[in-house]
Amino acid sequence: xxxxxxxxxxxxxxxxxxxxxxxxxxxxxxxxxxxxxxxxxxxxxxxxxxxxxxxxxxxxxxxxxxxxxxxxxxxxxxxxxxxxxxxxxxxxxxxxxxxxxxxxxxxxxxxxxxxxxxxxxxxxxxxxxxxxxxxxxxxxxxxxxxxxxxxxxxxxxxxxxxxxxxxxxxxxxxxxxxxxxxxxxxxxxxxxxxxxxxxxxxxxxxxxxxxxxxxxxxxxxxxxxxxxxxxxxxxxxxxxxxxxxxxxxxxxxxxxxxxxxxxxxxxxxxxxxxxxxxxxxxxxxxxxxxxxxxxxxxxxxxxxxxxxxxxxxxxxxxxxxxxxxxxxx
Amino acid sequence: xxxxxxxxxxxxxxxxxxxxxxxxxxxxxxxxxxxxxxxxxxxxxxxxxxxxxxxxxxxxxxxxxxxxxxxxxxxxxxxxxxxxxxxxxxxxxxxxxxxxxxxxxxxxxxxxxxxxxxxxxxxxxxxxxxxxxxxxxxxxxxxxxxxxxxxxxxxxxxxxxxxxxxxxxxxxxxxxxxxxxxxxxxxxxxxxxxxxxxxxxxxxxxxxxxxxxxxxxxxxxxxxxxxxxxxxxxxxxxxxxxxxxxxxxxxxxxxxxxxxxxxxxxxxxxxxxxxxxxxxxxxxxxxxxxxxxxxxxxxxxxxxxxxxxxxxxxxxxxxxxxxxxxxxxxxxxxxxxxxxxxxxxxxxxxxxxxxxxxxxxxxxxxxxxxxxxxxxxxxxxxxxxxxxxxxxxxxxxxxxxxxxxxxxxxxxxxxxxxxxxxxxxxxxxxxxxxxxxxxxxxxxxxxxxxxxxxxxxxx
Numbered sequence: 001x002x003x004x005x006x007x008x009x010x011x012x013x014x015x016x017x018x019x020x021x022x023x024x025x026x027x028x029x030x031x032x033x034x035x036x037x038x039x040x041x042x043x044x045x046x047x048x049x050x051x052x053x054x055x056x057x058x059x060x061x062x063x064x065x066x067x068x069x070x071x072x073x074x075x076x077x078x079x080x081x082x083x084x085x086x087x088x089x090x091x092x093x094x095x096x097x098x099x100x101x102x103x104x105x106x107x108x109x110x111x112x113x114x115x116x117x118x119x120x121x122x123x124x125x126x127x128x129x130x131x132x133x134x135x136x137x138x139x140x141x142x143x144x145x146x147x148x149x150x151x152x153x154x155x156x157x158x159x160x161x162x163x164x165x166x167x168x169x170x171x172x173x174x175x176x177x178x179x180x181x182x183x184x185x186x187x188x189x190x191x192x193x194x195x196x197x198x199x200x201x202x203x204x205x206x207x208x209x210x211x212x213x214x215x216x217x218x219x220x221x222x223x224x225x226x227x228x229x230x231x232x233x234x235x236x237x238x239x240x241x242x243x244x245x246x247x248x249x250x251x252x253x254x255x256x257x258x259x260x261x262x263x264x265x266x267x268x269x270x271x272x273x274x275x276x277x278x279x280x281x282x283x284x285x286x287x288x289x290x291x292x293x294x295x296x297x298x299x300x301x302x303x304x305x306x307x308x309x310x311x312x313x314x315x316x317x318x319x320x321x322x323x324x325x326x327x328x329x
Numbered sequence: 330x331x332x333x334x335x336x337x338x339x340x341x342x343x344x345x346x347x348x349x350x351x352x353x354x355x356x357x358x359x360x361x362x363x364x365x366x367x368x369x370x371x372x373x374x375x376x377x378x379x380x381x382x383x384x385x386x387x388x389x390x391x392x393x394x395x396x397x398x399x400x401x402x403x404x405x406x407x408x409x410x411x412x413x414x415x416x417x418x419x420x421x422x423x424x425x426x427x428x429x430x431x432x433x434x435x436x437x438x439x440x441x442x443x444x445x446x447x448x449x450x451x452x453x454x455x456x457x458x459x460x461x462x463x464x465x466x467x468x469x470x471x472x473x474x475x476x477x478x479x480x481x482x483x484x485x486x487x488x489x490x491x492x493x494x495x496x497x498x499x500x501x502x503x504x505x506x507x508x509x510x511x512x513x514x515x516x517x518x519x520x521x522x523x524x525x526x527x528x529x530x531x532x533x534x535x536x537x538x539x540x541x542x543x544x545x546x547x548x549x550x551x552x553x554x555x556x557x558x559x560x561x562x563x564x565x566x567x568x569x570x571x572x573x574x575x576x577x578x579x580x581x582x583x584x585x586x587x588x589x590x591x592x593x594x595x596x597x598x599x600x601x602x603x604x605x606x607x608x609x610x611x612x613x614x615x616x617x618x619x620x621x622x623x624x625x626x627x628x629x630x631x632x633x634x635x636x637x638x639x640x641x642x643x644x645x646x647x648x649x650x651x652x653x654x655x656x657x658x659x660x661x662x663x664x665x666x667x668x669x670x671x672x673x674x675x676x677x678x679x680x681x682x683x684x685x686x687x688x689x690x691x692x693x694x695x696x697x698x699x700x701x702x703x704x705x706x707x708x709x710x711x712x713x714x715x716x717x718x719x720x721x722x723x724x725x726x727x728x729x730x731x732x733x734x735x736x737x738x739x740x741x742x743x744x745x746x747x748x749x750x751x752x753x754x755x756x757x758x759x760x761x762x763x764x765x766x767x768x769x770x771x772x773x774x775x776x777x778x779x780x781x782x783x784x785x786x787x788x
Contacts, residue, residue, distance in 0.1 A: 032361060036380040039337030041399055046341065069535070102568035112567035119534050119571070124558050130524050131559060134531015141487070141513070141537060164524025171519070249362070255340035257373035263364070270362070326569040327603050329627035 012220060014288030020062065020219045021279045022297055024054035027078040028276060029305045030087055031250075034077065034094055034108075037309060038254050043094045046123075047108045050078035052249035055275035056181050057082040059222025060149055060242075063230050067144070071119040071132040072151035074109035075181075075248075079151065083116045087304055091312035099315030103322055126152060126159030129178070133169045133239075136176035147233040151179045155186025157200050163207075166239070170207040173238035177229040178204070180241065181216070183248040188260040201243035211241030217273040247273070331386055333402040339368060339375045346370045347395045348403060357385045365404070366392070383408050446743055448714055449707035452657055456618065456646075463644040471613035471645055472502050472578075472634065475620035476540060478650070480510055483538065486624055489516040489529060490542030490579070499544045500580060500639055526552030526577070530559045533573040533629075540624060543579035546595050546633065560629035561604030576623045578632035581609070582674060582724050583761055583772060585637065592761035594725035596673065597734075599631040600701040606655055607702040609633040611676035613643035615699050618653030626655070635674045656703035660712070664694035667782050668712040670735060671722035672698040675773070678754070679722045682778035691786055701731060709735060710742050717748040718785040722778050727755040749785035754778050 031049040038047045050057075053075075061082040064070075072079045080090050085101065093100025093111050101111040109123040119135060122128040132150025139146040156162065157180055169176055180201065186194050197203065201211035210232065214225040222244060229240040247269045251258050258266075283289040336346065347369040353359060359379045366377045386407035390397055397403065466474075480486045487510075492499045494507040494517040507515045518525040522543065529539040543549040549556065556577060564572030583592035599607045606628050610616040616634070623630040645651075661676070662683050671679040676697050683693040694712050698704060713719050719739055721732030732753030739751055754773045762768055 032380055035378075039339075039380075040335060041338045044341060071531075100568075102566055102570070105568055106566040110566035112563075112570050114570050119531075120563070120567070122559070124554055127527065127554060127559055130527025130555065131531035131534065134528040134533070135535040136531075137528055138532040138535025138537045141532070161523045161527060164519075164521040165528065167519060167521065168524055168528060255343075255370075255372070255375075257375045259373075263376075326565045326567075328606075329564055329569075329572050329574070 014283065014286065016062075017279055017283050017286070017288055018297070020058050021276065021283060021294070022301065023058045023061075023082060024219065024276045024279065025297065025301045026087070026304065027054045027058070027081050029301050030081060030091070030308065031077060033305045033309050034091070035250070035254065037091075037095065037312070042313065043108065044096065045107055046074065047094065047254045048075040048252065049250040049254075050075055050248075052269070052275075053181060053183060053216065053246045054078060055219040055222055056179070056216045056244050056246050057151075059219040060179060060226040062219075062223045063226030064147070064149070067117065067146050068230070069117040069119060069135045069139070069146060069148040070151070071128045071135060071148065072121070073125065073128055073153060073156065074121070074123045075153070076109065076111065076121045080111060080113070080118060083113075083118050085111075085113050085116050085118060087308040088311040091308040092315045095312040095315070096317070097312060097315035098318045099311060103326075104318040105322065105326065126156040126161050128152060129156065129159070129162045130165045132178075133165045133174050133176050136169070136174040136239075137172065140172070140174055145234060147175045147177060147230050149177050149179055151181055153186065154180060154182040154184065154191050154195065154200060155189070157203070158186070158195060163203075166204055166207045166209060169239040170204075170209050173236060175233040175236075176239045177226070177233055178209075178239060178241045180243040181246055182243055183246050185248065185252070185260065187252040188256070190260065199243070201241050204239070204241040209239050209241055211243060214242050214244045216244035216246030217275045217278065219275055219279060331405050331407045332381060332383070334365065334404040334406050336390070336397045336399050336401045336403050337368070337377055338399045339370055339377070340372060343370050343399060345396050345398045348390050348392055348397050349374060351388060351392045353385050355385050355388055359383065359385060359406075379406075381406060446714075446745060449711050451705065451707035451711050453660070453708075456614070456653055456659065457648065457651065462647040464647045465642045466613045466617075466645040467640055467642050468610075468613045468616045468634070469500070469502055469639040471617035471643075472620055473504055473506070475617045476503070476624070477506060477509060479621055479624040480506070480514060485536065486538045486540065487514040487516065488540045488542060489518050489525060491518055491520055491544045493517060493542050498542070500636060502634075502639070503542065522548050522551040523555065527555040527559065529575060530555050530573050533560070533575040534563070534571055538624065539575045541575065541577045543577065545584075545591060545636070546579055546581040547591050547593055549577065549579070549595070556605075556629070556631070557602055561602050564628070565604060572627065573629045574627045576620070576630045576632050578620070578623075579634060580636040580639070581633035582635050583756075583768075586763060586765065586768060588763045589760035594673075594723065594756065595631075596633060596701055596723060597725050597730050599633075600704075600731060600734075602702075604629070605702060606630045606700065607633065608655065608700045609673040610699055611638065611673055611697055613641070614645045614651075615653055615659070615697070617645055618651055619655070619699060621650075621652045622655060625652075633673060638674055638677075653699065655700045656705050657699070658705035658708040659697045659699055660694065660708065661697055662693065662695040664692035664716065666692045666716055666786055667718040667720060668694045668696060668709065668716045669720050669722060669778065669782065670696045670698060670709055672701060672731070673724070675722040675724055678773060678775045678778050681775040682782065685775070685779055686782055689788070691782060691788065693782060698731075704735075706738055706742070710739065713739050713743050714746045717746055719747075719751045720754060720778060720781045720785060721751065722754045722773060724756050724773060727753060727758050730755050749787070752781040752785055754781050
């Protein structure tokens with residue numbers, strides 16, 4: 001990967017590293033549990049797991065301030081956990097229960113939290129891109145100094161509305177960071193088979209939007225880039241593009257036979273580039289944590305995730321009267 | 330503790346599958362992510378990965394077994410060091426598919442019921458008090474005033490669209506607004522409907538109250554995903570946490586001689602969408618009163634105007650803060666022999682027909698629906714119960730039209746009151762032709778409405 005890496009000896013505290021480790025591990029364990037519940041038939045429909053991509057949201061969230069907004073696609077569980085949404089509420093939404101963030105009416109792809117400034121959870125590829133620019137439009141209109149992170153994939157980067165949005169975001173200097181989570185496969189189509197140019201971050205050049213490529217398996221590199229992007233936006237210079245190279249270990253959704261890539265490719269990525277293992281090694285070699293410390297964290301995370309699964313199983317189905325609520329304000 | 334490995338559901342619809350191949354054997358240690366088996370569904374062969382780490386204690390379903398139901402225990406996973414020889418599968422299959430069954434029952438539980446006909450009591454209160462001073466205004470001016478008044482009242486309301494600012498509006502509806510409110514609130518967009526509609530929906534999520542002008546609704550087809558999937562559904566999908574308080578407005582329907590791609594009535598399309606409200610005014614007073622209500626409404630509103638009636642003048646009440654509520658039809662003309670229901674430019678044909686029918690001694694009651702979501706069914710039903718006959722008039726295509734929907738509702742709520750089948754006068758089932766004579770034939774006409782009324786009154 002030709003992406004920028006963080007400095008060899010990063011200026012980062014053990015505390016910070018431990019937080020990243022914890023946040024990424026929560027996403028991974030949560031997603032594994034979601035996969036398990038899907039297999040048991042407790043989660044239905046489409047379920048897109050974030051396993052492998054954890055460093056992207058954890059790194060970028062570390063760069064945000066209270067009040068900044070985020071919006072993403074249907075692969076959204078990681079974003080919700082990273083911005084502080086409650087694992088119980090997310091898991092219960094996956095099982096379609098009353099205790100879910102959308103009272104069971106949204107599902108895996110459609111969750112929101114006004115409190116955490118998380119604006120979904122969108123099921124139509126690319127549709128969240130103008131929506132995210134619109135959130136930034138509202139912030140600029142109100143002149144409140146906030147920035148919106150608009151996440152989309154390498155697949156969505158080929159949607160026409162993305163470029164309509166780039167044009168207007170640049171034209172109106174909207175404070176929006178476009179985060180292209182390039183996991184290298186648009187569902188089952190490799191980037192080289194779907195995308196005419198290799199460097200998606202350069203696609204903003206035509207609109208005057210600066211962009212950079214980031215190593216999405218390195219949480220510190222992601223955080224650095226996020227800070228640069230957010231500084232650019234907050235200073236009124238308009239939008240910024242981060243193409244974050246990452247990798248999804250699991251299928252596009254649960255019903256993905258994974259015939260478009262080799263198992264060796266996935267295995268190699270897991271073994272050599274895993275973002276969590278990467279931080280784990282930094283914690284150990286930097287003497288920030290012992291094996292026992294990390295085991296304790298693992299145990300703590302497992303307890304949170306198991307509790308969320310229990311909550312999601314025990315939370316009742318939504319009342320039938322909910323069918324008719326929330327259609328009109 | 331040992332855990333059961335269950336036959337997984339690998340797609341939203343899978344109920345059973347073939348356990349094609351085991352890739353582990355009893356005694357193997359597995360890590361999370363290791364492939365355990367290959368499973369064939371009706372769609373594909375999938376690899377099945379371990380979720381937990383442990384030792385394969387016992388394989389319960391041999392490879393090659395077909396028709397293995399989802400959630401059947403297929404193997405037992407022991408923790409490291411656990412004695413696997415005593416492990417047995419629990420006999421009861423896990424009860425996991427229950428939520429789906431419940432959901433199906435809920436779906437089929439409520440067939441449409443036929444209620445005994447009840448005479449509704451529609452809201453017949455006047456739109457403005459008697460004696461209110463009136464002024465003559467064009468529909469265009471009324472729409473402009475509605476926007477200006479609401480923008481004065483609420484700083485979160487802004488207007489965006491193609492040519493709304495410096496050009497003063499492609500149809501001059503936004504004339505003067507740029508001067509009055511400045512370029513922050515009256516914004517020219519590039520010609521990029523999908524993109525700017527999405528940006529406006531996002532701005533509404535973010536707390537603003539956008540008015541989006543489409544130069545015509547024909548171009549809104551580029552943006553219809555954002556209108557329906559993002560604006561209309563988010564309140565529901567978010568469990569009531571956030572929605573899109575905004576208005577999408579612009580001319581709708583056929584103009585004159587602009588051909589198939591620029592001549593289409595979207596009334597029935599948008600009226601179908603739960604989460605949207607839809608207005609389609611005819612008069613200037615309704616245009617003003619409904620647009621002001623639309624801008625204040627916390628939901629996304631589709632506001633369908635018409636180029637041909639922009640320049641037409643009507644009396645508009647000269648009072649401050651005049652609004653018309655959604656879901657309240659207007660009876661333009663009372664009558665006893667037939668009910669003519671229309672909306673938007675269809676009202677022109679309905680009113681002309683009623684005038685001519687009166688000369689022939691047929692008394693037509695003419696109802697303007699004004700809003701198509703919600704629809705004021707009560708006013709229509711009460712009228713049909715009085716006249717026993719109904720003709721609907723609209724410019725859109727016949728299949729799945731508003732008239733079709735009204736016919737079905739009248740049949741359900743007033744079947745015994747009908748002395749004749751309801752007739753729907755609609756545009757013809759063809760793309761709009763350019764040639765003047767063909768275009769005339771493609772639209773519905775006053776003469777067709779008169780003929781339909783004569784048919785239902787057996788004259």
